Amino acid sequence: MVRQLMRPSYSRGLILWARSFSTSPCCGFLAHPPRARDATELSSAPAGTRLRGCNILKNGQDPEALPDNEYPDWLWELLDDEAQKRKLDTDPEKKARKEWRKKNRERIKQANFLKTMR
Known part of the structure; x- marks a missing residue:
């Protein structure tokens, strides 16, 4: 489900939208991405966390956060x-x-x- 949302055509808008929720637990996994791709720096949402409010499909469910290494490298450079x-x-x-x-x-x-x- 998350992979479907992270297509290049949607990713920029989703990240900018998620940035507005940087203080809320919803979609906080992209609010402060690591500057350098490093094993010690992780997303703010651990893998498996339900990301409330990030669903864009009418009858869909909220996606779950994936481990950092499953997201494409270009995603961490967008912000x-x-x-x-x-x-x-x-x-x-x-x-x-x-x-x-x-x-x-x-x-x-x-x-x-x-x-x-x-």
């Missing part, structure tokens, strides 16, 4: 800002597009703010 910056530096086109979108977003916010001043 690591350093790893994401390194990955972005390798693709200048993607980095330029991201900067352009950020500037565009700021320009839109500023224009909307000025509209409220009238």
Whole structure:
């Protein structure tokens, strides 16, 4: 069940969603992933823990946490800002597009703010 949820198309959204529950026991296994893949650093939910509230299927059950070594390695890097910056530096086109979108977003916010001043 968890493997089905951790497909690449769903994983980013699930992790960002799980990040919002970092203080609750629900989905806390991805709230603070280890920075370096290390045997001493573990998820916050031990293997076999029922992850309440993480079910996305209408008639499904809440998934159980798996051991850390059963999750793909790229999953632990999704919330690591350093790893994401390194990955972005390798693709200048993607980095330029991201900067352009950020500037565009700021320009839109500023224009909307000025509209409220009238």
